[in-house]
Amino acid sequence: xxxxxxxxxxxxxxxxxxxxxxxxxxxxxxxxxxxxxxxxxxxxxxxxxxxxxxxxxxxxxxxxxxxxxxxxxxxxxxxxxxxxxxxxxxxxxxxxxxxxxxxxxxxxxxxxxxxxxxxxxxxxxxxxxxxxxx
Amino acid sequence: xxxxxxxxxxxxxxxxxxxxxxxxxxxxxxxxxxxxxxxxxxxxxxxxxxxxxxxxxxxxxxxxxxxxxxxxxxxxxxxxxxxxxxxxxxxxxxxxxxxxxxxxxxxxxxxxxxxxxxxxxxxxxxxxxxxxxxxxxxxxxxxxxxxxxxxxxxxxxxxxxxxxxxxxxxxxxxxxxxxxxxxxxxxxxxxxxxxxxxxxxxxxxxxxxxxxxxxxxxxxxxxxxxxxxxxxxxxxxxxx
Numbered sequence: 001x002x003x004x005x006x007x008x009x010x011x012x013x014x015x016x017x018x019x020x021x022x023x024x025x026x027x028x029x030x031x032x033x034x035x036x037x038x039x040x041x042x043x044x045x046x047x048x049x050x051x052x053x054x055x056x057x058x059x060x061x062x063x064x065x066x067x068x069x070x071x072x073x074x075x076x077x078x079x080x081x082x083x084x085x086x087x088x089x090x091x092x093x094x095x096x097x098x099x100x101x102x103x104x105x106x107x108x109x110x111x112x113x114x115x116x117x118x119x120x121x122x123x124x125x126x127x128x129x130x131x132x133x134x
Numbered sequence: 135x136x137x138x139x140x141x142x143x144x145x146x147x148x149x150x151x152x153x154x155x156x157x158x159x160x161x162x163x164x165x166x167x168x169x170x171x172x173x174x175x176x177x178x179x180x181x182x183x184x185x186x187x188x189x190x191x192x193x194x195x196x197x198x199x200x201x202x203x204x205x206x207x208x209x210x211x212x213x214x215x216x217x218x219x220x221x222x223x224x225x226x227x228x229x230x231x232x233x234x235x236x237x238x239x240x241x242x243x244x245x246x247x248x249x250x251x252x253x254x255x256x257x258x259x260x261x262x263x264x265x266x267x268x269x270x271x272x273x274x275x276x277x278x279x280x281x282x283x284x285x286x287x288x289x290x291x292x293x294x295x296x297x298x299x300x301x302x303x304x305x306x307x308x309x310x311x312x313x314x315x316x317x318x319x320x321x322x323x324x325x326x327x328x329x330x331x332x333x334x335x336x337x338x339x340x341x342x343x344x345x346x347x348x349x350x351x352x353x354x355x356x357x358x359x360x361x362x363x364x365x366x367x368x369x370x371x372x373x374x
Binding site for chain 2: 024055092094106
């Protein structure tokens with residue numbers, strides 16, 4: 001448990017150092033996420049249930065950890081109370097549009113890719129429709 | 135009355151503990167409400183905890199300093215937990231690998247929509263220049279928004295605030311909008327939530343469906359990357 005927590009912290013620290021050294025506009029945690037993914041791809045066993053116990057223990061509380069920055073953000077927004085309407089409308093309408101555009105594009109493309117994969121596989125085997133190709 | 139006066143020194147001693155207690159209690163309360171209302175989107179634990187605490191802090195002189203100091207240890211865990219999002223991503227990698235085209239195209243379309251539509255709408259409604267430059271990063275995770283905002287002439291603190299607000303709003307409305315537009319594929323739902331509502335949306339959708347959560351985390355990372363690289367480049371080209 002503690003070891004896996006150290007792995008998470010190590011990736012975060014390595015990400016922060018890389019960010020400083022390369023001057024990237026991405027935060028260290030996101031680089032750390034990429035590093036951990038690379039580590040898992042190299043050394044991980046996908047079927048092992050206790051691959052990274054600290055990660056599985058922390059992830060259900062992701063929402064809780066957003067409460068402190070959330071409170072700080074809402075307190076910060078008091079400074080722009082004069083622009084309440086454009087900001088609220090911008091965020092709300094844009095969020096609806098973004099959800100719809102991304103979701104519909106993804107759903108259509110996923111269905112298209114699966115149809116194509118199934119059509120390609122049918123030539124080789126009749127088992128294509130089950131999707132157990134890999 | 136006499137009891138209250140006698141308790142006063144004790145109250146001062148426990149005061150640094152109150153922000154943490156209030157955060158855990160209000161979040162747990164939010165979780166229970168969410169269960170009671172069978173996952174109704176408005177009963178979002180992040181939304182409930184944030185509003186409760188902001189309301190409670192209106193009695194405090196310097197709310198930001200006192201609260202931030204009290205929950206520092208909790209805020210510290212956000213980093214390792216974000217790194218841990220690699221875990222659901224890794225477990226869904228075989229399913230992600232066969233849908234890379236869909237992932238990249240939809241995230242790119244969503245990231246452009248998120249930034250462009252927010253700036254256009256706020257601009258039409260007469261928002262100031264500083265707000266426009268800070269709202270462009272509203273859909274990426276707050277840490278990226280803070281890093282990118284100064285590069286495009288925005289305010290980092292304001293950009294972080296708008297990003298968190300967008301995350302909360304997105305986490306509340308994502309279920310309704312995706313149901314209403316007929317997006318049923320959990321992978322597509324995850325991608326949409328990750329692009330529109332970054333980490334807060336990912337937290338919400340991860341609690342319901344591990345695979346959708348993995349796609350949401352992936353979309354959040356890719357959309358952040360796109361904004362982190364794309365917006366400063368756009369600004370360099372079109373800067374007045």
